[in-house]
Amino acid sequence: MTTAAPADPRERLPDAIPRLRAFAISLARDVTQADDLVQDTILKAWSNMDKFDPASNLDAWLFTILRNTFYSSLRKTRREVQDSDGFFAATLSERPAHDARLALKDFQRAFDQLSPEHREVLVLIGASGFSCEEAAGMMGVAVGTVKSRASRARRRLTELLHLDEGEDLFSGTDGATRAVVLRPSSAAR
Amino acid sequence: MSGEQDDNATRRQAIHAQIDENLKRVYDLAAAEELPDRFKDLLAQLKARDGAAKGDKEKGGEGS
Numbered sequence: 001m002t003t004a005a006p007a008d009p010r011e012r013l014p015d016a017i018p019r020l021r022a023f024a025i026s027l028a029r030d031v032t033q034a035d036d037l038v039q040d041t042i043l044k045a046w047s048n049m050d051k052f053d054p055a056s057n058l059d060a061w062l063f064t065i066l067r068n069t070f071y072s073s074l075r076k077t078r079r080e081v082q083d084s085d086g087f088f089a090a091t092l093s094e095r096p097a098h099d100a101r102l103a104l105k106d107f108q109r110a111f112d113q114l115s116p117e118h119r120e121v122l123v124l125i126g127a128s129g130f131s132c133e134e135a136a137g138m139m140g141v142a143v144g145t146v147k148s149r150a151s152r153a154r155r156r157l158t159e160l161l162h163l164d165e166g167e168d169l170f171s172g173t174d175g176a177t178r179a180v181v182l183r184p185s186s187a188a189r
Numbered sequence: 190m191s192g193e194q195d196d197n198a199t200r201r202q203a204i205h206a207q208i209d210e211n212l213k214r215v216y217d218l219a220a221a222e223e224l225p226d227r228f229k230d231l232l233a234q235l236k237a238r239d240g241a242a243k244g245d246k247e248k249g250g251e252g253s
Binding site (some may be wrong): 007010012013014017018019020022024025026035037039042043046084101104107108111126127154157158164165 | 204206207208209211212213214215217219220221222224225227228229231232234235236
C-alpha cells in the first residue's frame with residue numbers, strides 16, 4: 001500500500017497536513033487552536049520520526065499525536081469550550097444561501113455541540129475512513145468502546161438534529177450543490 | 190407491528206448514512222481549505238535545521 005511513498009516519512013508530512021488539520025479543527029472547533037495543534041504535532045512528529053514504523057499508517061500516527069496533544073492541553077488548561085458556532089459555521093456563512101448549505105450548517109452546529117470524545121470518534125470512523133480497530137489503537141481504548149461510543153455519538157447527533165422526529169435535513173442535497181459546497185475556492189468569485 | 194419495526198430500522202440506517210455523509214462533507218471541506226503558510230515555513234525550517242545538523246554533526250544542542 002505504501003510502496004509508492006517516499007522512503008523518508010518526513011517527506012510525506014506535507015501531504016498529510018490537510019487531513020491532520022481537518023481532524024484538528026473538528027476537535028478544537030477553533031481554527032487558531034487547531035493550527036497550533038497541527039504545529040505542535042508536526043514538531044513532535046519530526047523529532048520522533050525514528051519511532052515511526054514506515055510500514056504503518058502515517059495518518060494514524062499523526063492523528064494519535066494530535067489527539068493526545070489536544071487532550072493533554074484540555075486537561076491542563078481546563079479551558080472553557082469555545083462558543084458553539086465554531087469554525088465550520090463561521091466559514092460557511094460566506095457561501096451563497098441555498099438549502100443544502102443551510103442543512104450543512106445545521107449539521108455543523110449540532111456536531112460542535114458534541115463532546116470532544118464524540119466528535120473524535122465520529123470523525124475518525126465516519127469521515128477519515130479509519131476502521132474501528134485503527135481508531136481503538138489511536139484512542140487507546142478497546143474496540144468495543146469505540147463502537148459503543150460511536151453509536152452513542154450518532155444517537156446524540158440525531159437528537160440534536162431532531163432527525164428522530166421525522167425530518168429529513170439533507171434531502172435538498174444533490175451532486176451539483178454538493179460540488180459547490182465542497183469547492184469553496186472555485187465557487188467564490 | 191413488525192412492519193413498523195422494519196420501518197424504524199430502515200430509518201435508523203438512513204439517518205446513520207446521512208450523518209456519515211455529512212461528516213465526510215464537513216471533513217473534506219476543512220481538508221480542502223488552503224493551508225496557512227506557517228506549515229510550509231515550519232517544514233522548511235525543520236528541514237534546514239536537519240541539513241545544518243548533518244553538516245556539522247557534533248554541534249547539536251542548538252535546536253529548541
